[in-house]
Amino acid sequence: MFARRRFAVLKNLLEYVGIEPGRLHFSWISSAEAEKFQKTVAAVTEDVKALGPAQHMIKDIRKVA
Amino acid sequence: MEAIAQKIREAAKRLLSEGKVDVVIGYAKGTVPMREYPYFAYTPEEAENLTWSSFCCNNLALYTIRRPGRMAVVAQGCVSRNLVNLINENQFKRDDLYVIGVNSPGMVDRRKVQALFPGKTITEVIEEPEHLLVKGQGFEERLERKKVFRSNCLTCVQRNPVISDEMIGEVGPEGHGGNIDKVAAPWEKLVPAERWTEMQETLKDCIRCYACRDACPLCYCHVCFVDEAQPQWCGKTQDEADVATFHILRAFHCAGRCTDCGACESACPQGIKMRRLTSKIEKDIRALYGYRPGMEIGAQPPMSLFKPNDPQDFIK
């Protein structure tokens, strides 16, 4: 429940700095909800695939080393 | 301004000679113009060095953290709000603190002043009620204070201290007329790709010196996440991913606590506008939970609270 507030603020912040909305997902899933878990993971994977590889927050070690 | 400074010195001398406090934390005049710095007066003689001006940009609440004994702090609106924050976060007891309250005249951004005199050395700045008289070799100009305010002072809503044991000077108006909601979160109107570019542009000169963190009265962790080695949460390079991680996470750690005091921006040697990040959170916390940090002793920090009907449409 505390997490709900923190995630709300974090999600807004990350989207505010330009992380695409579809890349971040939040869900309540209890340990008894296997089916919901399976469906959520599938949906997240699909959404992220549709967005393509990440464009931001990539560190090229060869550039900084 | 000088009249206020005189009264601060008198109050400090009295408190120290009566043994009411062990230290008075205030500001002293910098060795160069526009660079007032935090000053710790332990004796009535040292209290002579205290001052008050348009350049009291450090947040003195920072120096109360992990300081033993009884302390008096010179506090304008934002400093008092951070003191309240610290009391609410159990950093010290209200009884160990004596607040010398002052109405803030609105502090001035030394960079904005210097930018008006490119290539010239400012040798003296004389305070007048609504103006600053800026002097240097071969020039002298009167500036309107309001035109060179720090941006956070322009949109401040709490110039008077929220707690005070003794008020120096008059209680003044609370705001300066700027509308925080108009300037907070400047990237909201952009599309995601532009937002990222804007953030890179804003942070590109960051040298990872952590002056912004060190000046912030919220950043009192024994070991900051950027300094941890096991695990290393954040790389040490100036690569954009590392710089962005530092700034995004620091802003997030200030969620529901930041008073928009501007000490971070004032401390940055590179002139980086990291309040573009914190102001977004400040605005969200107000919109989502109706909370302004540091306004009231005993108020529960919004990130350590929940209500059954908190917004949750983002959770699937």
Ligand code: SF4
């Ligand atoms: S940035 Fe975070 S971890 Fe570091 S001092 Fe500030 S609050 Fe603590």
Ligand code: SF4
């Ligand atoms: S983040 Fe900056 S504006 Fe906010 S409280 Fe810290 S120093 Fe002040």
Ligand code: SF4
């Ligand atoms: S003070 Fe400025 S340069 Fe230093 S870490 Fe903070 S933003 Fe970067």
